[in-house]
Amino acid sequence: MTAPRVLTLLSDFGDRDIYVGVMKGVIAGINPGLNVVDLTHQIPPQDIVAARFNLMNAYAFFPPNAVHVAVVDPEVGSQRRAIAIATAHGCFVAPDNGLLSGVWLHTPILSAVALTHPHFWYTPTPSQTFHGRDIFAAVGAHLASGVDLEQLGSPLDPTTLIQLEIPQCQRIGTKIVGAIQYIDHFGNLVTNIPAAALDERDWQIRLPSEPAPIPGLSRYHQVSLGAAIAVIGSHGWVELAINQGNARQHWNVIIGMPVELELIASF
Amino acid sequence: MTAPRVLTLLSDFGDRDIYVGVMKGVIAGINPGLNVVDLTHQIPPQDIVAARFNLMNAYAFFPPNAVHVAVVDPEVGSQRRAIAIATAHGCFVAPDNGLLSGVWLHTPILSAVALTHPHFWYTPTPSQTFHGRDIFAAVGAHLASGVDLEQLGSPLDPTTLIQLEIPQCQRIGTKIVGAIQYIDHFGNLVTNIPAAALDERDWQIRLPSEPAPIPGLSRYHQVSLGAAIAVIGSHGWVELAINQGNARQHWNVIIGMPVELELIASF
Amino acid sequence: MTAPRVLTLLSDFGDRDIYVGVMKGVIAGINPGLNVVDLTHQIPPQDIVAARFNLMNAYAFFPPNAVHVAVVDPEVGSQRRAIAIATAHGCFVAPDNGLLSGVWLHTPILSAVALTHPHFWYTPTPSQTFHGRDIFAAVGAHLASGVDLEQLGSPLDPTTLIQLEIPQCQRIGTKIVGAIQYIDHFGNLVTNIPAAALDERDWQIRLPSEPAPIPGLSRYHQVSLGAAIAVIGSHGWVELAINQGNARQHWNVIIGMPVELELIASF
Numbered sequence: 001m002t003a004p005r006v007l008t009l010l011s012d013f014g015d016r017d018i019y020v021g022v023m024k025g026v027i028a029g030i031n032p033g034l035n036v037v038d039l040t041h042q043i044p045p046q047d048i049v050a051a052r053f054n055l056m057n058a059y060a061f062f063p064p065n066a067v068h069v070a071v072v073d074p075e076v077g078s079q080r081r082a083i084a085i086a087t088a089h090g091c092f093v094a095p096d097n098g099l100l101s102g103v104w105l106h107t108p109i110l111s112a113v114a115l116t117h118p119h120f121w122y123t124p125t126p127s128q129t130f131h132g133r134d135i136f137a138a139v140g141a142h143l144a145s146g147v148d149l150e151q152l153g154s155p156l157d158p159t160t161l162i163q164l165e166i167p168q169c170q171r172i173g174t175k176i177v178g179a180i181q182y183i184d185h186f187g188n189l190v191t192n193i194p195a196a197a198l199d200e201r202d203w204q205i206r207l208p209s210e211p212a213p214i215p216g217l218s219r220y221h222q223v224s225l226g227a228a229i230a231v232i233g234s235h236g237w238v239e240l241a242i243n244q245g246n247a248r249q250h251w252n253v254i255i256g257m258p259v260e261l262e263l264i265a266s267f
Numbered sequence: 268m269t270a271p272r273v274l275t276l277l278s279d280f281g282d283r284d285i286y287v288g289v290m291k292g293v294i295a296g297i298n299p300g301l302n303v304v305d306l307t308h309q310i311p312p313q314d315i316v317a318a319r320f321n322l323m324n325a326y327a328f329f330p331p332n333a334v335h336v337a338v339v340d341p342e343v344g345s346q347r348r349a350i351a352i353a354t355a356h357g358c359f360v361a362p363d364n365g366l367l368s369g370v371w372l373h374t375p376i377l378s379a380v381a382l383t384h385p386h387f388w389y390t391p392t393p394s395q396t397f398h399g400r401d402i403f404a405a406v407g408a409h410l411a412s413g414v415d416l417e418q419l420g421s422p423l424d425p426t427t428l429i430q431l432e433i434p435q436c437q438r439i440g441t442k443i444v445g446a447i448q449y450i451d452h453f454g455n456l457v458t459n460i461p462a463a464a465l466d467e468r469d470w471q472i473r474l475p476s477e478p479a480p481i482p483g484l485s486r487y488h489q490v491s492l493g494a495a496i497a498v499i500g501s502h503g504w505v506e507l508a509i510n511q512g513n514a515r516q517h518w519n520v521i522i523g524m525p526v527e528l529e530l531i532a533s534f
Numbered sequence: 535m536t537a538p539r540v541l542t543l544l545s546d547f548g549d550r551d552i553y554v555g556v557m558k559g560v561i562a563g564i565n566p567g568l569n570v571v572d573l574t575h576q577i578p579p580q581d582i583v584a585a586r587f588n589l590m591n592a593y594a595f596f597p598p599n600a601v602h603v604a605v606v607d608p609e610v611g612s613q614r615r616a617i618a619i620a621t622a623h624g625c626f627v628a629p630d631n632g633l634l635s636g637v638w639l640h641t642p643i644l645s646a647v648a649l650t651h652p653h654f655w656y657t658p659t660p661s662q663t664f665h666g667r668d669i670f671a672a673v674g675a676h677l678a679s680g681v682d683l684e685q686l687g688s689p690l691d692p693t694t695l696i697q698l699e700i701p702q703c704q705r706i707g708t709k710i711v712g713a714i715q716y717i718d719h720f721g722n723l724v725t726n727i728p729a730a731a732l733d734e735r736d737w738q739i740r741l742p743s744e745p746a747p748i749p750g751l752s753r754y755h756q757v758s759l760g761a762a763i764a765v766i767g768s769h770g771w772v773e774l775a776i777n778q779g780n781a782r783q784h785w786n787v788i789i790g791m792p793v794e795l796e797l798i799a800s801f
Contacts (some may be wrong), residue, residue: 003566008555009682014452015282015549018325021275021306026327032270032302032330039555045453046511058552061559061667062568131499133328176374185548186579234664244580244608281719282549283594288573289541292595299537299569299597312720313778341778397768400595 006066006071010039010055011132012046013071019130023069023137026122030141041178046074048099050259052164053182053190056102057235058092069132069140077128082135083116083156086149093140095131098164109158115139116153129221132175169193176261180253181237189245193238202264205230205240213262214240230261271302273333274411277322278399279310286397290336290404293389297408306335313341315366319431323369324502326357336399336407337361340435344395349382349402350423353416360407362398365431376425378458380405385421424458436460443528447520448504452524454513458526460505471533472497472507476518481507497528538569540600541678544589545666546577547605553664557603557671559665560656564675573602580608582633586698587716587724590636591769593624603666603674604628611662615688616649616669620683627674629665632698643692649673651688652654703727710795715771716785725793727772736798739764739774743785747796748774 007027013019020041025034039058043051051072059068073080073095087107090227093115094100115135118124120142122177126134139152169178169192176197182190191205203216215223216230216238223229223243228250233239238261274294280286287308294303306325310318318339326335338364340347348363354374360382361367382402385391387409393401406419436445436459443464449457458472470483482490483497483505490496490510495517500506505528509517535662541561547553548704554575562761575583585606585731593602607614607629615630621641649669652658654676657669660668673686703712703726710731716724725739749757750772752766757763757777762784767773772795776784 006559006562006566008559010552010555015307016309016452018277018306018321019452021277022325022328024304025273025275025325025330025333028273028302028304028333029328029330032273035562036304037555037558037562037570038553040549042550045513054552058556059555060558061563063559066559066562127499127501128499129506133501150769185520185550185553210557231662231663232663233665240662282574283576283719285573286589286719287543288544288571289592289595291571292540292542292592292597292600295540295569295571295600296595299540303571394766394768396765398774400768460603469693 004033004035006037006062007140007144008033008037008039008058008062008066008068009041010043010051010058010070011041011072012042012043012051013132015041019132022133023088026133026137027141030138031145033145039232043072046072048072048074048097049164049166050164050182051099052102054106055099059092059103062090064089065235066090067140067144068092069136070099071136072099073097073131075199076131083112083161084115084139084143084152085112085151085230086110087156088095091143091149093136096162098162100161101163104158104161107120111149112156112158112161113149113153114156120147120152123220136227167192169197171197174263176263178259178261179239180255180257180259181254183248183253186241187248188233189240189247189251190233191238191240192234193259194242195232195236195238198238199263202262203230204262205238206262207240208258209252212254216261270281271300271523272411273302273304273329274407275304275306275325275329275333276308277306277310277318277325277335277337278308278339279312279314279318280308280399282308287473290384290400293400293404294408297405298412300425301411309312310339315338315339315341315364316431316433317449318366319369319433321352322366323372323374326359331356333357334407334411335365336403338396338399339366340364343398349398349417350379350428351382351406351410351419352379352425353377358410358416360403360410363429365429367428368430378416379423379425379428380416380420381423384418384443387414387419387478398523434459436464438464441530445505445526445528447522447524450515450520453482453508454517455500456520457500457502458505458507458513460526460528462499462503462505465505466530471529471531472496472505473526473527473529474520476520480513484527506524506525538567538571538676539678540571540596540604540675541553542571542573542596542600543575544577544585544592544602544604545575545606546579546581546585547575547666553666554737557667557706560667560671561675564672565679568675568678577606578604581629582606582608583700584700585633586636586700588631590639591627593637596624598623599675601678602626603670604633605666606633607631607671609666610665616648616665617646617679617695618673618683618686619646620644625677625683627670627677630691631695632696634695635697637691645683646690646692646695647683647687648690651685654681655684655769677760702724703731704732708718708797710797711794712776712793713773714789714791714793717782717787717789720775722767722786723774723781723787724767724769724773725772727795728794729766729770729772732772733797737764738798739772740794741774741787741791742784743787750795
C-alpha cells in the first residue's frame with residue numbers, strides 16, 4: 001500500500017466558522033485518503049506578510065511530495081491570478097499575491113502554472129468570495145492525488161509572479177541593523193537577521209526600548225528566570241525572548257521595530 | 268482498498284480542554300481508520316442557533332456517505348432525546364434540540380432513530396455531563412464503520428423532532444425585510460436573506476446604523492478599500508462587508524439586527 | 535491491512551504559529567500513515583500543572599497501543615532529561631519535568647528510558663529551543679511505527695523521574711477540604727476531590743465567596759437556569775458549575791481557591 005500523501009492548509013479563516021471544515025469536505029470528496037495537516041488558520045485577516053513568513057518556515061519540514069495550499073486572499077474575486085508551483089521541496093497552491101515569495105527565496109521554482117483549468121476546481125462557476133473552497137482546496141487535492149502540475153492550467157514565467165518586498169537586515173561594519181519581522185504565541189520576537197549573518201564572534205542586541213544590551217547566548221537556561229536573552233530561534237532567525245516570560249509584553253514592541261546587533265571580537 | 272469514511276465533529280467544546288481529543292480517542296478505539304474532520308468547536312457555549320447555522324452550511328460539501336456528529340447540548344443529563352438521522356447527503360448524530368433542524372430544511376429525512384441501544388455507546392452507564400464522549404462520538408464512529416442506522420435504536424417519526432423557529436425574511440412589495448443571522452470571523456454580517464429571494468433586478472441594503480444605502484454588487488474589488496458592500500456570500504446568503512475591513516466593528520452590530528433590502532428596477 | 539496507530543499531541547504551542555504543523559511534518563516524514571490527534575495546544579505557556587492535569591484525564595480514552603507526545607518544556611535546552619515510558623494504557627514521550635506524573639499516579643510504568651539515541655531524533659544536532667520538533671515528535675513517530683521503547687535510549691529507574699507535588703484533598707470528619715485544580719472552557723470549576731472520596735451520603739459544597747451551600751446533585755437539569763450546582767464531572771472529579779452559565783465569571787475564582795465539601799447523613 002502506498003503511504004498517504006500530505007496536503008497542508010494555511011489560511012486566515014480562523015477556527016470559529018466552518019470555512020476550513022468545508023475545504024476539508026471538498027478535499028475528502030476528491031480523495032478521502034489524503035493526510036491533511038493544518039499549518040495554521042490564525043493568520044491575521046488578509047495579512048500576506050505573516051502568511052508568507054509562516055509558510056516559508058514550515059514547508060521544509062514536510063515530505064518532498066507534500067502539497068501546500070495557502071489562502072490569504074484579500075483580492076479574491078478580482079483578476080489576481082491563482083497559481084501552483086512545483087519545487088524540489090513540495091508543490092504550492094495559492095493566490096498570486098506574494099504569499100509564496102518566501103518559499104522561492106530559498107527553493108527554486110521548477111515549474112509554475114496559472115489555475116485556469118476549471119476541470120480541477122470544485123465548481124466551474126466559483127463564488128466571488130471563497131476561492132479557498134472553490135479553487136485552491138480542490139486543485140490541491142487533485143495535485144496530491146497524482147494530477148500533474150502542467151494539467152492544472154497554462155504555464156507561467158516564474159519571473160512574472162508577485163514578490164513581496166520585505167525589508168532585509170543590513171551589515172554596517174560590526175553592526176547588523178534589522179527589524180522585528182514576527183512575534184509568536186509565546187511573545188518571542190523574531191528578527192529578520194538570519195543565523196548565517198553571524199560569524200564566529202560573540203554578539204549582543206540592542207532594542208530602542210531597552211537600555212541594557214541583550215546578550216546573544218545559545219541556551220535559555222544560561223540566564224535567570226525573567227532575564228532577557230537573544231538566541232538563534234528554531235526557524236534560523238535571531239530571536240529575542242524573556243526566559244519563561246513574554247517579550248512582547250515586557251518591551252511593548254510591535255512588528256517592524258528596529259533592532260541592532262553588535263558583533264563582538266572574541267579574545 | 269476502500270477509501271476512508273469521513274466523520275465530522277461540531278461542538279461548543281472549544282480548544283483549551285481535552286473534550287474534543289477524548290471524543291477522538293473514543294472514535295479511534297472503535298475505528299482508527301476513519302477520516303475525522305473538525306467543522307468547528309468554537310460554537311459559543313450552548314448556542315444551538317449558531318450550531319444549526321454552521322452545520323446547515325457545511326454538510327453539503329462533504330461526501331454523501333459522511334457522518335456528522337454535532338454536540339451543543341445544554342440539556343445533557345435530562346430526558347432530551349439523542350438522535351440519528353439519515354439523508355441523501357449524509358447521516359447526522361446529535362441531541363434532539365433543534366441543532367439538526369437547518370439540515371432537514373434543505374434535505375429530506377430518510378429515516379430517524381432515538382439512540383436507545385447502549386451497545387453502540389462508549390459505556391452503558393454514560394456520565395451526566397458528557398454525552399459527546401459517552402454516546403454521540405461512539406455512535407457516530409459505529410455508523411461511519413458500517414452499522415445500519417436502524418440498529419442504533421428505536422425508530423422515530425421525523426415530525427416529532429424538535430424544530431428551532433428561526434425568523435424568516437419577508438418580502439413586502441419591492442422590499443425584503445430580514446435580519447443579521449450570523450457574524451463570521453472576518454466580521455462579515457450574514458443576513459437571513461437567501462440569494463434565491465433576489466430576482467434579476469439590482470438591489471441595495473439599508474442598515475439602521477448606516478445612513479447611506481449599501482450597494483449590492485458581485486465582487487469585492489468593485490469597491491475601494493474600506494467601502495461598504497453587500498454580496499451573495501459563499502453560503503448563499505446576502506452578506507454585508509467592509510472591503511478588507513471588519514463590518515461588525517465598523518457598524519457595531521449584533522446578531523438579530525434588522526436589515527432592509529430594496530430591489531431596484533433595471534432600465 | 536493493519537489499522538493506523540494513534541499518536542496524540544499536547545503542548546503549549548497555541549494555534550497562531552506553525553509549531554504544531556511542523557511537528558506533524560516531521561511525523562509525516564517518518565510515517566505519513568499515523569492517525570495524529572491533537573489533545574490540546576492551548577495549555578497556558580509553560581504551565582506543567584495544567585498539562586499534567588489534561589493528559590492524566592485524556593489518555594485512558596485512547597487505544598492501548600496509542601503513543602502520547604506531550605511538550606510543555608520550560609527548561610528546553612538545559613540538562614533536563616527527555617523520556618519515554620511504557621504503560622498498559624499507552625506509551626508517553628515528554629520532557630522529564632513532572633508532566634507525566636499524573637499518568638503514573640493511575641497506571642504503573644512498565645519501562646522507562648532516557649531519549650539518548652539521536653538515531654530516532656529529527657536531527658542529531660537539535661535546536662536549543664524546539665525539542666518538540668527535533669526530538670519528541672520524531673521519537674513519538676518512531677515508537678508509533680513499531681520501534682521498541684528500549685531502542686530509544688538508556689533505561690531509567692522510574693523512581694528517579696520528576697514528580698509534581700500536587701495538593702491532595704483531605705478528609706476531616708464529615709468534611710473534605712480541597713481546592714480548585716482546573717477551570718475549563720465553559721468556566722466549570724474542577725476540584726481535586728475525586729468521586730471515590732464520596733460515600734453513599736448526600737453532600738454539598740461551600741465556596742469562600744458564596745454564602746449559600748451548593749447542593750451536590752447528579753444532573754444539571756435538576757436545578758433551574760443560572761442556579762449553582764455541584765456534580766461529578768466527566769473526568770471523575772467533583773465540579774462546580776452554574777447551570778447554562780459560567781462559574782468562573784459568576785464567582786470570580788482562580789485555580790487554587792479552597793473548597794469544602796460536607797457529607798450529609800441520609801435519613
